Every structure is written in structure tokens, then in C-alpha cells.
Amino acid sequence: MSSPVPVSGAVAESSSNAVTLSTSPTISAHSPGSYFGSMNRRLTSSFTAPPKTLKPFNTEDMKVLLLENINKTAIDILNQQGYQVEVYKTSLDEEELIEKIRDVHAIGIRSKTKLTAKVLREAKNLVAIGCFCIGTNQVDLEYAARHGIAVFNSPFSNSRSVAELVIGEIIALARQLGDRSMEMHQNTWNKVSAKCWEIRGKTLGIVGYGHIGSQLSVLAESMGMSVVYYDVVPLMALGTARQISTLNELLSVSDFVTLHVPQLPETHNLISGPQIAAMKEGAYLINASRGNVVDIRALVNALSSGKLGGAALDVYPNEPAKNGPHFVETLNSWIPELVKQKNVILTPHIGGSTEEAQSAIGVEVGTALTKYINEGSTIGAVNFPELSLRPLSADEEGHVRVLYIHSNVPGVLRTVNEIFADHNIEKQYSESRGEVAYMMADIADVTTSDIKTLYEQLYNTPFRIAIRLLY
Numbered sequence: 105m106s107s108p109v110p111v112s113g114a115v116a117e118s119s120s121n122a123v124t125l126s127t128s129p130t131i132s133a134h135s136p137g138s139y140f141g142s143m144n145r146r147l148t149s150s151f152t153a154p155p156k157t158l159k160p161f162n163t164e165d166m167k168v169l170l171l172e173n174i175n176k177t178a179i180d181i182l183n184q185q186g187y188q189v190e191v192y193k194t195s196l197d198e199e200e201l202i203e204k205i206r207d208v209h210a211i212g213i214r215s216k217t218k219l220t221a222k223v224l225r226e227a228k229n230l231v232a233i234g235c236f237c238i239g240t241n242q243v244d245l246e247y248a249a250r251h252g253i254a255v256f257n258s259p260f261s262n263s264r265s266v267a268e269l270v271i272g273e274i275i276a277l278a279r280q281l282g283d284r285s286m287e288m289h290q291n292t293w294n295k296v297s298a299k300c301w302e303i304r305g306k307t308l309g310i311v312g313y314g315h316i317g318s319q320l321s322v323l324a325e326s327m328g329m330s331v332v333y334y335d336v337v338p339l340m341a342l343g344t345a346r347q348i349s350t351l352n353e354l355l356s357v358s359d360f361v362t363l364h365v366p367q368l369p370e371t372h373n374l375i376s377g378p379q380i381a382a383m384k385e386g387a388y389l390i391n392a393s394r395g396n397v398v399d400i401r402a403l404v405n406a407l408s409s410g411k412l413g414g415a416a417l418d419v420y421p422n423e424p425a426k427n428g429p430h431f432v433e434t435l436n437s438w439i440p441e442l443v444k445q446k447n448v449i450l451t452p453h454i455g456g457s458t459e460e461a462q463s464a465i466g467v468e469v470g471t472a473l474t475k476y477i478n479e480g481s482t483i484g485a486v487n488f489p490e491l492s493l494r495p496l497s498a499d500e501e502g503h504v505r506v507l508y509i510h511s512n513v514p515g516v517l518r519t520v521n522e523i524f525a526d527h528n529i530e531k532q533y534s535e536s537r538g539e540v541a542y543m544m545a546d547i548a549d550v551t552t553s554d555i556k557t558l559y560e561q562l563y564n565t566p567f568r569i570a571i572r573l574l575y
């Protein structure tokens with residue numbers, strides 16, 4: 105945390121009669137703009153006054169960096185707030201990323217950008233990270249939380265797209281469509297039926313029965329497949345699907361095995377030589393989860409020996425940062441062997457890449473970022489306690505919203521409430537998650553000079569990780 109930002113001279117009146125403390129969003133933020141108008145009205149329906157339009161700093165000073173071709177829906181939402189939005193179609197390499205991230209208050213990424221502790225250490229102004237995807241393994245979530253950076257994602261907006269891709273791949277593998285199509289592109293007519301199958305009546309084994317796995321279960325059953333699944337937690341079966349208690353049992357009964365687990369230490373090489381050996385002869389493996397869930401060398405061996413009838417991969421241990429001819433040996437040493445295998449469908453991490461999914465994700469994560477920046481709401485954060493307070497209403501003059509991220513230790517509220525002692529605490533809510541806790545409070549009867557004092561006193565508390573004051 106940088107040192108306290110001084111109050112910038114005299115109080116400046118804005119059109120909403122609010123004060124300008126500083127242009128730094130690290131201590132203050134703009135109010136909900138028109139985008140949130142309807143939501144604010146809903147939340148404050150019991151109040152006669154409309155939501156208060158706060159204007160504590162120039163929103164043009166809020167800098168947002170969007171990488172990896174994030175959808176226009178998000179860009180529009182962030183632009184509507186008046187933020188400075190810089191957009192890149194690709195990911196950035198570590199050096200460029202460090203250079204860029206130094207300056208920004210929020211960053212939006214997808215699955216490729218690695219926000220490691222080394223990168224985040226340089227991000228002195230960063231208050232929020234938006235992962236415009238499901239997976240958050242590319243971010244050091246714990247480091248971010250310990251440094252007061254909230255991380256948001258979109259937990260299910262692309263689930264259906266992944267499930268549909270897998271359905272397509274099940275049929276494509278069963279009918280060897282990839283190979284037939286490739287042959288035709290090379291002018292070869294090869295009409296065969298050997299080892300081509302209907303999927304009706306076959307067994308689909310789903311590993312990880314979360315949002316994607318369960319959606320896929322419904323689609324697969326509707327096409328006449330029987331579904332079994334393995335998950336580390338007991339989960340309600342949809343339709344006539346059946347949970348199986350061990351991975352090995354699932355592998356031994358499934359004609360198709362599809363992986364939908366998160367990247368975790370426990371899922372690293374979840375499918376390797378012994379697991380492939382447990383699979384049925386001629387079975388198919390599909391991985392659209394994360395690259396290191398499958399030991400690809402073991403997979404290549406099983407494909408070349410004929411143990412497996414084919415595979416579809418959408419994700420890889422190392423993936424290129426940008427489009428182009430980058431899927432080569434220097435990226436992953438087994439690539440030359442893999443691309444030679446028969447009946448292998450390789451896609452460039454496009455499971456969630458549909459217009460529907462990307463547009464919905466843009467709205468969801470773009471909104472979460474603005475709600476956090478403008479109101480302090482952490483609903484949807486994956487590394488922070490989730491809190492929200494209703495917006496202040498227009499007749500609530502002289503109010504300040506305090507956002508105080510602190511170490512989760514005893515005595516914090518006593519200290520903070522002593523600081524608030526001369527003001528009325530209208531609302532106060534606090535919640536912890538692991539070592540980090542978050543308090544939101546709306547304080548009444550606050551003058552401009554009080555704001556500076558409050559900020560400095562909170563800044564000097566020993567538990568402070570980060571503070572923002574919205575007014």
C-alpha cells in the first residue's frame with residue numbers, strides 16, 4: 105500500500121454537491137453510473153429519494169487494462185463509467201505485463217495471462233482483477249487477497265459452450281470426422297466404416313460433475329448415451345446419470361471419458377499411464393479442462409499403441425499467448441508426436457469461445473468490476489469475503505462509504521469504531537475469508553476535512569491492507 109494520498113487542496117463542489125478529495129481511486133471511487141440505474145432503483149425501492157450520484161474523483165483517472173480480446177460488452181460497460189480503457193487482442197509477455205500493470209487500477213484477462221506474485225508485486229495501484237472466464241488458476245489468488253486486490257470471474261457463462269463443444273467432439277471421434285475431413289482437404293476419398301460408431305447406447309464417463317459436467321450429462325442423455333460421473337464430492341445426479349465412487353471404476357466402464365475438473369495440485373496428471381491402462385480398449389479421451397490434467401506423453405503412447413481409439417484436446421500445458429503458427433515443439437516437446445496421431449482432434453482452447461458466452465461474460469465481469477470500483481461490492485469475488493451494501497440515496501448528504509480491507513485478527517472493529525466514534529455508523533458489515541477480512545461501513549455526518557482525518561487514521565491502523573473511501 106502506498107502512503108496516504110493527501111487531500112488535494114480546497115473542497116471542490118461537483119454537480120452533485122459531493123466533494124473532490126483526490127483524483128486517486130485508491131482512496132475513492134465514482135458512484136454507480138447510468139448502467140446501474142435500474143438496479144439501484146430496485147435496491148432502494150423502499151426509499152423515496154433516488155440513489156445518490158457520488159463524484160469523488162475524476163473517473164478518467166481510473167485506468168483499466170483489458171487483455172486477450174475481451175468482448176465489446178465489457179469495454180462498453182467500462183467506457184460508460186468514464187474509465188480510461190486500454191484494450192489488447194492478445195496476452196502480454198511477463199516483461200510487457202509488468203510495465204503495463206504498474207499503472208492500472210483494474211485489469212481484465214482470460215486464461216492466458218499469468219498474474220503471478222512477481223507481476224502483482226509491481227501492480228501498486230491495482231484494486232481489482234477480472235477473469236473473463238471460469239478458471240482463475242492463472243492468478244495468484246492468495247497473493248492478490250493479501251494485498252487487497254479482489255478477483256472476479258464468470259462462474260458459468262461459458263459452461264454451455266464447453267458442453268456443446270464436447271458433444272460435437274464425441275460424435276466427431278466416434279465417426280473419425282477429423283481424419284476424414286483432413287483427407288478430403290488433401291483430395292483423398294476414404295469411405296470407411298471400420299471402428300466408426302453411433303453414440304447411442306454408449307457410456308459417457310464425466311470426471312468433475314460441476315457446471316460443465318452436469319450440463320453435458322443432460323445433453324449426452326438426450327442423445328441416448330448412458331452417463332456415469334466421478335466427483336470428489338457427492339452430487340445430485342441429473343436424469344438417469346449415476347455417480348461412481350472411484351475414478352478407476354469410471355474409467356473401466358466408459359466408452360468416452362471427458363474431464364471437467366479445475367486445475368489443482370490434485371488434478372495434475374489426473375490421467376496418466378495407470379489411468380489410461382484402466383480405460384476400455386479403443387475408448388476415447390476428451391480434455392477441455394486444463395492442459396496439465398492429462399499426461400500427454402502417456403496419451404501419445406496410448407494412441408500410437410491403439411489402446412485408445414482417439415482423443416480430443418482443447419487445452420495444453422503451455423499455450424501460445426497469441427494466434428499464429430505457435431503450436432510447435434518449442435512450446436511443448438511432444439507436439440510433433442501428438443499431431444501425427446490418428447483420430448485426434450486438437451482445438452486452440454476454444455471451449456468457451458462463442459459469441460453468446462463471450463458477450464455474457466463481458467457483461468457479468470464488467471459489471472462486477474464496476475460494482476466493486478464504484479460501490480465496494482465484492483459479490484462474485486473468488487478470493488475475498490463477499491459483501492455488499494445498498495447504494496447511498498441522494499438525500500444522504502455528508503455520508504462516506506468506508507471500504508477497509510484488513511488482516512483477520514482480533515480487535516479490528518474496536519479500533520475502527522473508535523476512529524468512527526464522532527460519526528453515526530449507519531451501516532456496517534464485516535466478513536472474513538482466511539487471513540483477510542473486509543469491512544464496509546456507511547458513516548454519516550462527515551465533513552470534507554473529516555474525510556482526510558478518517559483516511560489517515562484508518563491508514564495508520566496496524567491491520568490495514570487497503571482502504572478506499574467512497575463519497
Ligand SMILES: NC(=O)C1=CN([C@@H]2O[C@H](COP(=O)(O)OP(=O)(O)OC[C@H]3O[C@@H](n4cnc5c(N)ncnc54)[C@H](O)[C@@H]3O)[C@@H](O)[C@H]2O)C=CC1
Nearest residue numbers: 238239312313314315316335336364365366392393455456
Ligand atoms: N476449455 C475451455 O475453454 C474451458 C475450460 N474450463 C475449465 O473447466 C473447469 C471446470 O469448469 P466448471 O464445470 O465450470 O467447474 P465447477 O467448479 O463447476 O466443477 C468442477 C467439478 O470438479 C470437481 N472436482 C474437483 N477436483 C476433482 C477431482 N480431483 N476429481 C474429480 N472431480 C473433481 C469439483 O468437485 C466440481 O464438482 C474449469 O475449472 C476450467 O479450468 C472452463 C471453461 C472453459
Ligand SMILES: O=C(O)CCC(=O)C(=O)O
Nearest residue numbers: 214215237238239456457
Ligand atoms: O475463453 C477463454 O479464454 C478461457 C476459457 C476457460 O478456459 C475458462 O473459462 O476457464
